[in-house]
Amino acid sequence: MNIARSHVLISIDAGTIMAGARGVQAELVEEIKKKGLSGEVAVLETGNLGVTGMGVVLVVYPEGFYYGNVTKEDIPEFVEEQLLKGRLVKRLLLTQAPKRFIIRREKMGLTKEQPRIVLKNCGFINPESIEEYIAAGGYEAASKALTAMTPEEVIGEVKRSALAGRGGAAFPTAAKWEFARKAPGEEKFIICNADEGEPGTFKDRLILEGDPHKLLEGMLIAGYAVGASKGFIYIRGEYALSIERTEKAIADARSYGLLGNTIFDKPFGFDIEVMKGAGAYVCGEETALIESLEGHRGHPRNKPPYPVVSGLWGKPTVVNNVETLANIAEIVRNGANWFKQYGTPKCAGTKVYTILGHVATPGLIETEMGTTLRDIIYDYGGGIGDGKQFKGALVGGAAGAFLGPDMLDVQMDFVNLKEYAAALGSGAILVMNQDTSMVDMLKSVLHFFKHESCGHCAPCRLGTARLVEIVDRIADSEAKADDVDRLLAIASVMKDTSFCPLGQSLYLPVSSCLKYFREEIAGS
Amino acid sequence: MSDQHTCACADAQEEELYPKLSEIVEGNRGKPENLIMVLHKAQNLFGYLPKKVQQIVAEGLGLSLSQVYGVVTFYSFFSTSPKGRNTIKVCLGTACYVRGGQQALGKVENELGIKVGGTTEDRRYSVDVVRCIGACGLAPAMLVNDDVYGRVKTTKVMEILDRYE
Numbered sequence: 001m002n003i004a005r006s007h008v009l010i011s012i013d014a015g016t017i018m019a020g021a022r023g024v025q026a027e028l029v030e031e032i033k034k035k036g037l038s039g040e041v042a043v044l045e046t047g048n049l050g051v052t053g054m055g056v057v058l059v060v061y062p063e064g065f066y067y068g069n070v071t072k073e074d075i076p077e078f079v080e081e082q083l084l085k086g087r088l089v090k091r092l093l094l095t096q097a098p099k100r101f102i103i104r105r106e107k108m109g110l111t112k113e114q115p116r117i118v119l120k121n122c123g124f125i126n127p128e129s130i131e132e133y134i135a136a137g138g139y140e141a142a143s144k145a146l147t148a149m150t151p152e153e154v155i156g157e158v159k160r161s162a163l164a165g166r167g168g169a170a171f172p173t174a175a176k177w178e179f180a181r182k183a184p185g186e187e188k189f190i191i192c193n194a195d196e197g198e199p200g201t202f203k204d205r206l207i208l209e210g211d212p213h214k215l216l217e218g219m220l221i222a223g224y225a226v227g228a229s230k231g232f233i234y235i236r237g238e239y240a241l242s243i244e245r246t247e248k249a250i251a252d253a254r255s256y257g258l259l260g261n262t263i264f265d266k267p268f269g270f271d272i273e274v275m276k277g278a279g280a281y282v283c284g285e286e287t288a289l290i291e292s293l294e295g296h297r298g299h300p301r302n303k304p305p306y307p308v309v310s311g312l313w314g315k316p317t318v319v320n321n322v323e324t325l326a327n328i329a330e331i332v333r334n335g336a337n338w339f340k341q342y343g344t345p346k347c348a349g350t351k352v353y354t355i356l357g358h359v360a361t362p363g364l365i366e367t368e369m370g371t372t373l374r375d376i377i378y379d380y381g382g383g384i385g386d387g388k389q390f391k392g393a394l395v396g397g398a399a400g401a402f403l404g405p406d407m408l409d410v411q412m413d414f415v416n417l418k419e420y421a422a423a424l425g426s427g428a429i430l431v432m433n434q435d436t437s438m439v440d441m442l443k444s445v446l447h448f449f450k451h452e453s454c455g456h457c458a459p460c461r462l463g464t465a466r467l468v469e470i471v472d473r474i475a476d477s478e479a480k481a482d483d484v485d486r487l488l489a490i491a492s493v494m495k496d497t498s499f500c501p502l503g504q505s506l507y508l509p510v511s512s513c514l515k516y517f518r519e520e521i522a523g524s
Numbered sequence: 525m526s527d528q529h530t531c532a533c534a535d536a537q538e539e540e541l542y543p544k545l546s547e548i549v550e551g552n553r554g555k556p557e558n559l560i561m562v563l564h565k566a567q568n569l570f571g572y573l574p575k576k577v578q579q580i581v582a583e584g585l586g587l588s589l590s591q592v593y594g595v596v597t598f599y600s601f602f603s604t605s606p607k608g609r610n611t612i613k614v615c616l617g618t619a620c621y622v623r624g625g626q627q628a629l630g631k632v633e634n635e636l637g638i639k640v641g642g643t644t645e646d647r648r649y650s651v652d653v654v655r656c657i658g659a660c661g662l663a664p665a666m667l668v669n670d671d672v673y674g675r676v677k678t679t680k681v682m683e684i685l686d687r688y689e
Contacts, residue, residue: 015662018672053662053674199617199656237564237601238657240670278560278599281655295559297598356619356660398618428660430619444621448655454598 004042006083007061011049011123013209014241019055020071027075028058032083041083047210049123052356052363054094059123066094115342117350118326119366122210127245130252133213139258141333145221146264149332151181154225158328160336162348167193167284167321168396168425169501170347170414176318179308180226183316188228190219191312191319193289194235194242197281198397199448200428203352204322206364208235208242211326212249216272218325220258221332223270226318231272234289237279247274281452285500286319287311288454299456300500323352323427343369347413351427357393358433360385369413373403376412377431388433392516394441396425398448399505402441404516423508438517439524443471445509453502460503463494467510474524484522488514541569545577549584556585559595563602572603600654608643608650610688613667614676617656624678625664629653631678632666632685649685 010016010025025043032041049057054068060082070078070092081087116122125132133139145154159174180188192215196204208215219231235243250272253259261269280298282288287301290312311317327349331339340348347369353376356362360382367376373393377383384390393403395412401422410416414424432441450464470487473479480486487510495507514521548565552558562585566577573596582592596602614620614629629640632651636644643650659665662674666684673684 014672015659015674018662018674197656200619200660201656202660238654238667276561276564277601278564279601279654280599292560293557295557295595297594354660356663357622362660394618430622430660432622436622441618441622444616444618447616448618451655 004040006041008041008043008083009046009049009059009061009123010043011047011051011057012045013048013206014239015048015052016056017241019069021056023072024056024058024070024075027072028079031075031079035079035084037079037083045126045128046124047122047127048206048364050119050364051094051361054361057094067092068094115350115368116366117330117339117342118207118214118323118352119210119364120330121214122206122364125211127210127212128248130213130249130256133211137333138213138329139217141329141331142217142220142224142258143264145332146224146266146268151225151227154221154332155181157336158225158331161331161339162336163324163327163331163339164347164414165321166323166327166351166427168198168399168423170424173320173324176308176320177222177226179306180228180316180318183309185316187230187315188226189312189315189317190222190226190228190231191286191289191293191317192219192231192233192322192325193284193286193319194233194239194322195277195284195289196236196239196322196426197284197452198399198426198428200356200394200397200430201354201426203354203364203427205236205239205242207322207326207352208239208246212242212246213253214326214329215246215322216249216253216259218320218328219272220263220270221328222318222320222325224268226316228318229269229271231270232275232293232312233272234275234277234283234293237277243274243276250274280454281448282454282500282502285502288500289319290317297454299454300502344411344413344416346415351413351424353427353429355381355429355431357429357431358384358386358388358436359431370411370416372409372411373429374408376429377408381431384431384433386433388435391432391434391436392438393432394430394445394509395428396423396508397428398445398509399501400425400428401508401512402438402516403512421508422512437524438513438520439471439475442510442513442521443475445513446471446506449502449506457497457499457503459494459497460499463490463498463503464506466490467506474521477524479522479524484514484518538570538574542580544569545580549580553584554586556587556591559585559587559592560599563592563596567602572606574604574606606643606647608647610648610669610685611650611652611667612685613652613654613657615655615657615659615663615665615667616653617660617663619656619660620664623663627678628664628666628676628681631681635682635685648689 012021029043051057056070058067081089121136155174155177163173164170194204259271283292283298285300288298292298307317343349350366350368352366365380417424446467450468453460453464455461470483491507491510494503498504552562578592582589616625640653659672664676666673666676
């Protein structure tokens with residue numbers, strides 16, 4: 001491998017492929033060859049660079065310049081000016097992008113670079129190359145765990161890090177592992193929940209597309225800690241590129257001996273399989289997901305017994321979210337104390353968010369737990385855009401909470417938001433400007449739940465249908481006098497009586513929407 | 525990704541596809557846990573899952589037809605009626621809804637003269653709705669087969685669809 005003076009990173013993910021990234025990549029390589037720069041400039045394929053909706057995105061290193069909306073036609077000029085002559089192509093330069101990694105902490109009077117734990121490699125390495133992952137320190141943590149630590153020590157380290165599940169429920173990860181480890185039984189399983197169906201959330205997709213080995217390494221360590229020899233990654237059927245890259249990563253890890261019957265010469269074997277989902281939101285619920293993995297309809301199971309005792313095929317099973325598992329390698333490698341320096345005292349580490357809706361630059365970010373909504377919208381998202389005002393945000397997807405302007409400066413983490421009767425959920429932040437109709441928003445959320453209700457239990461099946469009828473009446477200006485109260489009453493009964501979180505979680509968006517926008521909804 | 529484009533087109537003779545189905549089923553004989561994966565493959569082959577296909581799958585995997593039918597109708601990916609050569613899926617997830625997904629859908633329905641779930645008479649297009657495809661940064665999004673289109677404006681809809689024969 002010769003050393004290049006310049007590196008051009010091109011983001012190849014579902015969004016940029018659509019914008020023509022493959023064509024731009026081919027043209028770029030060709031043009032570099034034509035100009036005789038092949039030995040000096042390297043073109044590297046990578047995952048999402050943290051910018052979405054800006055077409056094909058390139059980053060030039062060592063300068064760190066971001067270019068967006070690049071087309072094939074721009075390439076000759078880009079190569080001539082930027083790569084040959086070292087001059088900026090200003091019309092393509094993204095001035096917003098680099099800010100994504102730096103956030104201003106006005107109160108602290110300093111500009112602080114935000115840690116990247118989960119997304120450390122995303123946008124920096126080629127996700128299809130196991131060599132690049134290893135070169136970036138990959139599988140070091142697995143090696144440390146398997147050769148120098150006992151399973152109990154691994155669990156202890158994760159426990160001290162206070163890592164909480166990133167799928168939304170924030171259950172302590174180490175506790176789950178410990179339960180499964182102590183549960184009787186020879187055969188145990190690790191399942192990665194990559195059935196990311198919460199509207200507005202696509203962080204797991206970008207982790208899988210950008211750094212699949214990070215997940216595999218996390219699963220390998222989890223398997224060792226729990227005493228499982230088999231892992232499954234349940235990926236949404238819609239995520240074609242995630243499935244392709246994860247399967248390639250698994251094949252590469254097998255050929256490097258990082259998955260298989262003996263790993264690091266230890267009498268410990270672990271292998272991973274990908275399962276493609278078939279389109280059912282309820283399968284994001286862990287017991288429904290397990291049913292689906294077994295080949296059944298995705299109906300949730302009764303709890304208890306919890307999956308850690310009786311999960312897949314009745315065996316002890318740990319179900320963790322992609323982002324949770326993507327934290328594991330860094331925790332094991334750097335230690336719990338290192339991890340705890342980030343975030344808030346009650347909630348350690350970082351959170352990956354997707355910001356979308358009415359913001360200037362939608363995209364994927366990772367910031368410390370405790371970052372306020374204001375910082376996220378204005379520093380990372382570039383503000384509301386079009387000179388409009390902030391009206392509200394839906395945080396955590398359809399099952400999340402509506403937040404009004406009074407919540408802009410509240411520190412966001414799993415624990416703190418709970419005190420405000422809100423939730424961080426999956427980490428989707430949908431921002432709405434002054435022109436957004438909240439009736440429309442609520443209608444969209446309720447139609448979503450009606451569509452996805454699995455029909456297993458009556459409160460959810462009937463409740464979602466009634467809620468949709470009412471919200472449609474409101475939207476058509478045919479509401480009855482007590483319709484708004486009825487919305488809340490039905491949602492409240494569903495919260496108390498539904499069988500699984502799908503029906504229970506609907507209360508949060510309904511109640512929070514009415515808390516902030518009751519007048520608007522009642523008045524329409 | 526490419527193997528997903530070999531979806532069964534209406535003009536392909538269904539009969540010729542059954543030996544291929546047998547191969548898939550044979551590889552999973554007596555493994556009911558592989559049902560969903562087998563159905564994915566069968567649907568890639570036929571474009572939909574007619575009763576006869578479900579019967580063969582049920583028999584091969586050691587399940588009853590009602591169990592297979594139950595799974596087929598539970599998941600939105602699976603269809604029991606033939607689809608057009610090209611499947612259009614308009615996203616109406618929250619982010620797309622806010623950004624005008626409903627208008628894009630209305631345009632598709634009006635131009636093609638069919639409603640959600642329908643197929644054009646020449647079997648060129650089918651229209652469906654999806655709830656979030658995870659492309660919210662590009663809202664409103666539309667899928668044609670496996671190709672994602674973002675920021676779909678009503679004026680652009682037919683330009684996109686014309687590319688698919």
